[in-house]
Amino acid sequence: MTTITLAPQYDPPAIERDIYRRWLDSGVFTADVSSADEPYVIVIPPPNVTDILHAGHGLNNTLQDVFIRFERMRGREALWLPGTDHAGIATQNVVERLLAGENLTRHDVGREAFVSRVWEHVKSKGGTILKQLEAIGSSCDWSRTRFTFDDDYSLAVRTVFVRLHKDGLIYRGQRVIHWCPRCHTSLSDEEAEFRDRQDHLYFIRYHVQGDDAESEPPGVVVATTRPETMFGDVCLVFHPDDDRFALLDGVSVEIPLSGTVIPIRTSHAVERDFGTGMLKVTPAHDANDFDIAAELGGFDTPSIMTEDARMADDPRVPASLRGLDRDDARRQIVAALEASGQMEKIEAYEHAVRHCYRCHTIVEPRLSDQWFVRMKPLAEPALAAYRDGRLRLVPERWGAVYEQWLTQIRDWNISRQLWWGHRIPAWHCDDPACAHITVEMEEPDGCGKCGGPARQDEDVLDTWFSSWLWPFATLGWPEQTEDLTRFYPGHTLVTAPDIIFFWVARMVMAGYHFMGERPFETVYFNGIVRDTQHRKMSKSAGNGIDPMEVVEQYGADALRFTLVAGSAVGTDVILDPDDLETSFAPGRNFANKLWNIARFIITNLDGGSAPLSSMDPAQFELADRWILSRCQRTIVATTEALVRFRTNDAANEAYRFAWDELADWYLEQVKPRLYGVAPGGDVARSILSAMLETTLRLLHPFMPFVTEELWQHLPGNREPLLAGAEWPSANDTFIDEEAEDHFKRVQELVTAVRGIRSEYGVKPGTAIPTVVQPATRAALEAFNAEQRTVERLAKIDRLDLRENGAPTNGIEVGAHQVLSDGTAVFVPLGTAIDIERECRRLTGELERLDKQLNAVKRKLANQQFVTRAPADVVAREREKEQSWHEQRETLAVKLRDLGC
RNA sequence: GGGUGGUUAGCUCAGUUGGUUAGAGCGCCGGUCUCACAUACCGGAGGUCGGCGGUUCGAAUCCGCCACCGCCCACCA
Numbered sequence: 001m002t003t004i005t006l007a008p009q010y011d012p013p014a015i016e017r018d019i020y021r022r023w024l025d026s027g028v029f030t031a032d033v034s035s036a037d038e039p040y041v042i043v044i045p046p047p048n049v050t051d052i053l054h055a056g057h058g059l060n061n062t063l064q065d066v067f068i069r070f071e072r073m074r075g076r077e078a079l080w081l082p083g084t085d086h087a088g089i090a091t092q093n094v095v096e097r098l099l100a101g102e103n104l105t106r107h108d109v110g111r112e113a114f115v116s117r118v119w120e121h122v123k124s125k126g127g128t129i130l131k132q133l134e135a136i137g138s139s140c141d142w143s144r145t146r147f148t149f150d151d152d153y154s155l156a157v158r159t160v161f162v163r164l165h166k167d168g169l170i171y172r173g174q175r176v177i178h179w180c181p182r183c184h185t186s187l188s189d190e191e192a193e194f195r196d197r198q199d200h201l202y203f204i205r206y207h208v209q210g211d212d213a214e215s216e217p218p219g220v221v222v223a224t225t226r227p228e229t230m231f232g233d234v235c236l237v238f239h240p241d242d243d244r245f246a247l248l249d250g251v252s253v254e255i256p257l258s259g260t261v262i263p264i265r266t267s268h269a270v271e272r273d274f275g276t277g278m279l280k281v282t283p284a285h286d287a288n289d290f291d292i293a294a295e296l297g298g299f300d301t302p303s304i305m306t307e308d309a310r311m312a313d314d315p316r317v318p319a320s321l322r323g324l325d326r327d328d329a330r331r332q333i334v335a336a337l338e339a340s341g342q343m344e345k346i347e348a349y350e351h352a353v354r355h356c357y358r359c360h361t362i363v364e365p366r367l368s369d370q371w372f373v374r375m376k377p378l379a380e381p382a383l384a385a386y387r388d389g390r391l392r393l394v395p396e397r398w399g400a401v402y403e404q405w406l407t408q409i410r411d412w413n414i415s416r417q418l419w420w421g422h423r424i425p426a427w428h429c430d431d432p433a434c435a436h437i438t439v440e441m442e443e444p445d446g447c448g449k450c451g452g453p454a455r456q457d458e459d460v461l462d463t464w465f466s467s468w469l470w471p472f473a474t475l476g477w478p479e480q481t482e483d484l485t486r487f488y489p490g491h492t493l494v495t496a497p498d499i500i501f502f503w504v505a506r507m508v509m510a511g512y513h514f515m516g517e518r519p520f521e522t523v524y525f526n527g528i529v530r531d532t533q534h535r536k537m538s539k540s541a542g543n544g545i546d547p548m549e550v551v552e553q554y555g556a557d558a559l560r561f562t563l564v565a566g567s568a569v570g571t572d573v574i575l576d577p578d579d580l581e582t583s584f585a586p587g588r589n590f591a592n593k594l595w596n597i598a599r600f601i602i603t604n605l606d607g608g609s610a611p612l613s614s615m616d617p618a619q620f621e622l623a624d625r626w627i628l629s630r631c632q633r634t635i636v637a638t639t640e641a642l643v644r645f646r647t648n649d650a651a652n653e654a655y656r657f658a659w660d661e662l663a664d665w666y667l668e669q670v671k672p673r674l675y676g677v678a679p680g681g682d683v684a685r686s687i688l689s690a691m692l693e694t695t696l697r698l699l700h701p702f703m704p705f706v707t708e709e710l711w712q713h714l715p716g717n718r719e720p721l722l723a724g725a726e727w728p729s730a731n732d733t734f735i736d737e738e739a740e741d742h743f744k745r746v747q748e749l750v751t752a753v754r755g756i757r758s759e760y761g762v763k764p765g766t767a768i769p770t771v772v773q774p775a776t777r778a779a780l781e782a783f784n785a786e787q788r789t790v791e792r793l794a795k796i797d798r799l800d801l802r803e804n805g806a807p808t809n810g811i812e813v814g815a816h817q818v819l820s821d822g823t824a825v826f827v828p829l830g831t832a833i834d835i836e837r838e839c840r841r842l843t844g845e846l847e848r849l850d851k852q853l854n855a856v857k858r859k860l861a862n863q864q865f866v867t868r869a870p871a872d873v874v875a876r877e878r879e880k881e882q883s884w885h886e887q888r889e890t891l892a893v894k895l896r897d898l899g900c
Numbered sequence: 901g902g903g904u905g906g907u908u909a910g911c912u913c914a915g916u917u918g919g920u921u922a923g924a925g926c927g928c929c930g931g932u933c934u935c936a937c938a939u940a941c942c943g944g945a946g947g948u949c950g951g952c953g954g955u956u957c958g959a960a961u962c963c964g965c966c967a968c969c970g971c972c973c974a975c976c977a
Contacts, residue, residue, distance in 0.1 A: 008937065194974085201977085224977060274976035281977095288975040352974085397904070401972065404903080408973090497972085532912085534970065566913075566925090571905090572970095574912060582911080586925055589939045600936035648914075652924080667936080675935095751943090758931065758943040795934085795942090820920090852921065864957035873919050873958090880920065 006602065006713065010595035012555025012588075015709045020134055023708075028072075028724040029139045031079035033482045040076040041490035041520075042068055043471050044140065045503070046148065048087035049122050050094055053132035055529040055537050055563075056496065058547040059573060062560045063526050063647060064494045065138050069701040070642050072139070073727035079487050080139060081474050082130060083146035086122070088463035089183055089358045092420040095121050111419050118420045132548060136556045137704045139723065144483070146474040148466040149422075156473035157422045157466045158441050160514065165426075165439045169374045170414075172426075172437065176287040177413050179366035180356035181309035185417040186370055188462060189410060190501045192354040192363045199351060202227050203276065203344035204337060206236065206253040209261060220245070220253060220264070221344045223275025225351065227337070228329045231258050231316045232282040232304040234293055240266040242277050256342045257318050257333065267292050284367040301367055309364045326364070371415040371424060371459070379406045381512035382505060391508060392522045394645050398497055405501050414462045421460030429454045468506035471519035493520045496528060524645050527572035529563075534574065545577045550584055557703035558587030564702055565651035590655060591706045594699065597663050598710040601688045604674045608715045609685040619683050621785050622746070623669040625739035627687065630661050631694055635730045638698050647702075654698040662691055665747065669789050678785070689716070694728045742779035745819070746786050749776060752817030752825040753794035759816070766828045767798040773886065775821040777801075800828075822886030839900035846891050853884045 023029060031039070042064050047057060064080060072078035095118045096106055106114045133140065146153060164170040178192035179185070204227060207219040222236060233255055238245040248264045255262060269292050270279050283293035284303040293299045304312050309326045311317050321329050337343035354363040383406045385391040386399060393399045415424060427438040429447035437457075438448035447454040469477070475484040489511070495504060504523055511519035528536055531543040538544055550559045562584050566573055575583045620628070634657040641650035670688065672678040693714065700707040700722050711722035719725035753768050762768070772780070780787050780801070787799055817825045827833060856877055859865055866874055 006936090009939070010937095222977085226977080269975085271976040279977055286975085286977075288977075291975085351976090400903070404973070500972095528971090530970095571913085576912085582926060585939070589937095592937065592939045596937035596940085598936085603936075644916090646916085649916085652914080656924090663936085664941085754942060755944085761931090848921095859958080862957055866957085868957055869919070876920055884921095 006595065006599040008596070008599070010555075010592045010706060012557065012591070012705065013552065016135070016137075016551075016556055016705045019705050019708050020137070023139065023721065023723050024142070026721055026724070028721055029080070029141050030143050031077055031141050031487070033486050035077040037075060037077040039079065039487055040068070040071040040492075041079045041081070041487045042492050042494065043081045043474060043490055043520075044083060045493075045495045045499070046083045046085040046146075046467065046470065047129045048090050049084040049126040049129075049147065050087070050091055051084075051129045053129050053136075053547050055545045055547060055573075055575065057129070057133075058136060058550075058559060059529055059563045060494060060496060060526050061133055061138050062136060062563050063524070064492075065136075065560075065704070066564060066642070066647055066701040067492055067494065067524075067645075069139055069704065069723065070727065072723070073697065073700065073725060075726065078139075079141055079144070081144050081146070081487075082133065082138070082140035082142060083470075083474060084127065084130065084148070085463060085467055086147065086149040086421065088416060088418055088421040088460065089185065090463075091118060091122065092418050093183065093358060095420070106419060114419050135551050136547060136559060139704070144474070148463070148470075152476065153466065153469075153473050154422055155441075156469050156477055157461065158425045159478045160469060160510070161425055161461070161465075162439055162441055163514075164373060169377060170371060171374065172369060172371050173411075174367065174369050175372070175413070176284065176290045176365045176367050177370055178354055178356075178363040179307070179368070180359065180361055181307065181364050182359050182361040183356060183418070184307055186366070186368065186413055186415060187356060187363065188413050188464070191357045191462075193357050194352040195355050195360075196350060197353045199225055199349050199353070201225055201275065201347045201349035202334065202337075203346070204230070204256060205342040205344050206256060206280075207342075208248070209252040209254060220248065220278050221276045222278045222280045224280055225349060226282075226285075226330075227333045228311070228326050229282045229285045229304070230255055230280060230333075231260070231311075231314075231318075232284050232302050233260075233262055233280045234283055234299040234302070235262050235281050235296070236264045236278055237267040237270055237281055237292060237296075238264070238278050239270040239272045240268065242270075242272050244277060256340065257336055258316055260316055265296055267296065269295075285365050287365055290367065303367060305364065305366070307366075370413045371426075373412040373414055373465075375409045375412055375509075378509040378513055379409045379505075382406055382508040385508060385512065385518055390521075391518055394522060394524045398500060398523075398525050401497070401500055402505055406505060412462075414465045415457075415459040416462055417458070418460050421463060422466055424457040424459050424461060426457040427454035428457060464502050464506060467503055468510045469514070471507055471511060472515050477514070488515060488519070489517045490520045491522065493523045494526060495523065497525045498528070500525075522645075529573045529575060532574060532576045534572070537575075537577065543577050545575055545580065545583075550580060553580065554584040554588040555591055555705070557591045557706050558584045560704075561587035561590060561651065561702055564647045565655065566648070590659065591703055593659055593663060594695070594703070594706055595710065597658065597667065597695070598692055598713065600667060601692045602710075602713055602715065605685055605689055605715055609689040610682060612686050612690040615683055615686050619680065620687075621680060621683075622739055622742055622779075622782070623666060623786075623789065624680075624683060624687050625734075625736045626743035627662065627666040627691060628734040629736040629740050630657060631691055632730050632732070632734045634698065635694065635728050639727070639730070642701070651699075651702045654695065654702070658695045658699065662695060665743075665793075666691070668793055672788075672792065678788070689714075693718070696722060697725060697728050700725075742782065742786075745776045745779040745821070746790060748819045749780075749799075749823065749825070750790050750793045752819060753790065753796060753799075756816050756825055756827055757794065757796070760827050760831050760833065762796075762828060762831055764795050765797050766830070767800040768794070768796050768828055769800040769802060769826040771802050771824045771826070771890070773819070773821040773823040776819060776823040818887040818890060820883055822883050822890065824887075824890045835898060839895070839898055842891060842895055842898070843900065846888065846895065849884055849888050849891065853881065853888060856881045856884065 044064065045060065068078050068080040099106060109117065161170060178187040180187055201223050203221050203223050205219050205221050220236065236253060249266055251264050252261050253264060281289045281292050283290040283299060283301040302316055304314055304317050306312050311321045311324050311329045313322045321332060334343065355361065356363055386402060393402060425440060427444055429436045429450060430453045431450060434447060434450040434452065436447050436449035438444050438454055444454065446452055471490055472484060472488050475481060475487055477484055507519050511517060530536055535543055547559055563573060634653055637653040638650045641653060670684040673680045673684040696707040696711050704723065708722045756762060790799055791797065816827055859877055860881060
């Protein structure tokens, strides 16, 4: 391999595209169905087909890629299955907005033309996000890309519908559902999300029939937040034990403004303490009221609003209000009631109101015929799987949410009055007398009962009704394909906790019901990306970060590193959209650091090095043994952290090793040997090469581009692609506690000397008097090269080592740095020091030391501590006392010498 | 109303089962363009770990209460 000279700075855009191309060409991302290796499967949470990548996708997909690359390197047959979701309402809304720009509605163009228009849009604009996933380095198996509207996938959806229907788990029912008057569709409970709203509670007086003007009180007062629904009232109810109204049971009242007569009844559903204790029952416009009315029996369910949430053209609605939208109607009704004296009072009232999760319009409860999935039987296996540990959630606390939802699960409304989606495979008989509904995979010849003509149901299925099949429908189900056999069940699902109900729990249900097996073993919930005010990042809020911009400016690796290393398991990631530099420069800088570590090492390898295994360990110096030992520990720690999904720990372990240990210490220590100034150059080269190689492997899941590029520049024979290379395994023979301990002392000494040089402006040529304690002396003596290391790294000519006591008598003044074993480094002779200032400083230091010393003495004097604390803890305290005592003595001598 | 997460340096956050003198990055101060890197190097300042109480030889860590911030769920209309 020719060593091209590496540029002094890493330039991401210059290499990312080529590297990605190289990966694709090699097929390293493609899972081999016939491989004997143990599989590892992640299915992507399919983004909406027209989505563009936002920061949340960035985090989510980077995490998936980290796991998949890690397992791939560990030798598993890794499959990361990508794809997109047709996203019913969301996509339909996008196209409807486009039409609106041409002053058209979907009804103007018609169903068929509209659907082709959406397809057109999806084909031209869709899938952008998949290209963007490539840009951030995602190692998806693109040969298996799926779309929830693919023919195969649609077949799976129909199959599921038909099967569940046959099993009695899908039924058609008339219910009060959540209706979005803007999207013109029903919504599931999950899609109608609560938002707090400042509202009013209106107290309205209903006249009791037969009462005359003198009656006291005249009629009954009902509290409601929705006066506009009162024309749909069928009765008023109060609690049967509520004495206040005891005489009113069975009495008739008139609905204000319309005069419709309705009875008063009783129901245990009434909360006596709320409002007046009298409740109006509007079965067609409130799910609870529907239940109450049903329980009482014998009531109609009058609808008094249209699909647009306008007052209906209905005899129950006063003529002047018909056609008004619900807000205008409310205003007029309130005004009219105030005028007629029937508005008792209006109170400010804050409550949670359901809104459409797509357009945020207030949802209108509406009585209609819909298709439902009976959820209880499906939920049970999903619940059991979690409870007996077959399904693991990380972090575990989400289990409570998962459990609670499954425990109190309600039937799922799956029909949507949209045009973009999987058409429901049900055909209604044209003959009202027959009214049979035929449910089949393909269009039947006619009604399955009477054989007459039948029309297909107009509705489409909830988009989540296709998503919940994702882990197996993507693998070819209902066909028993090789892929399905090999790659189901999968292993890790990485997703955000906000779709735990929509998607995660339902996938588990579908997995057990149709496959008899969990779809994945672990669900890893990543955090949510927020801005500095902890608001969720979103385009609409204008606080988003465009990952593509970050990739351009800082590189994909910087983006990835920031997102992954910046957050602990399941915690949110806070980023400042107005300050990309603060967030992403550290990642970019680290990539550059890595680049330069490699640049230095590769340059100095001079085209090659002998393998580490051929080196005689007897020739290893302290620094060699130290870095080898540290490297082993880093491998263990990084691997361990990744296995436990602690990606931030893993990334930081590797980061620390590369920057703080390899670059800052080993590289510096080894320079004289490389330049031939000191012996041992070959050993150093060999170790450097091994360290770089391992570092690249360890960092590859986090920063695939820069590591792969550098890998390509490494001299020697190894796997052609880092993406397909082996994850390093730890080798205990290199663990060397003595070397770690000794090198730590060398580091301490170097740092102390640097401190003195910096603070007192000591010139490079000056010797540094040092009174060495045994531990430090051992470190320096056992490895005779190390004193030279200290001198070189601290940029001094000579360490002037002395035994015992202070070096002199006030000439070499100001004991400055004292090491943990009491070794003292002094300011050298001839250095200008401000004696007074030095006295103050030393005195302060002495006080601090005394305080610590007293604390530790008190601790050791405590019998309880000595007898009850673990022996090693006590021993540490003893050492501490000893060392601080020595430091104190050194300081005291200095103070005396200075004449403080 | 019920859950649940958080509160540690100016900022964003680590701190695994309670045990060295509580850490990192950025920012700040001082010094260096030292032949891998100024996207760098060296040194430094900065925290009574939200408050109170408790358990313990020992608490950022465990328990209780309080305060503030956030999220989820919930048929008091």
